[in-house]
Amino acid sequence: MLFARALSNPAFRLFMLGLAGLLLQSGCARRQMQINSFPEGAAVSVDHQPVGYTPVAVPFHYNGTREILIEKDGFKTVRVKQPISGPWYFSAPFSFFTDNFATREVRDSQRFNFQLEPVGQINDQQLTDRAENLRGQVLQGSITPSMQRDQYIWETR
Secondary structure, rough: OOHHHOOOHHHHHHHHHHHHEEEOOEEEEEEEEEEEEEOOOOOOOOOOOEEEOOOOEOOOOOOOOEEEEEOOOOOOOOEEEEEEEEHHHHHHOHHHHHHHHHOOEEEEEEEEEEEEEEEOOOOOOHHHHHHHHHHHHHHHHHOOHHHHHHOOOOEEO
């Protein structure tokens, strides 16, 4: 009976409607990292997934460390383990409220710039000597192609 009486009150109905609207309103959080290279046009992979050519904006859903690979012909390949940390309101437990109950769009934009270094000039004889050396190592069984691929060093920023 008390509830029926409260429902007949227009102020109470307006209050309940406003409360329901507030609770049902979905928040909007937008996180992205902008990856640039100098010179532009380098192929970018994030966590072993190709994402495009620089400059490129990549959405992400959580903070952490990302593996970024940047490749361009004539330049040294850049491999980086890039830590990404956002503002306090994107960390647990605050991110639940930011993602679900924010009254406006909340943005976290990370920007990473990479300077690509040109590869030194290699003459034909040096390239042939290196290829013959690798072929000899593979035939002897001292090195396999998969071992060669994993011999890079990760940079940490």
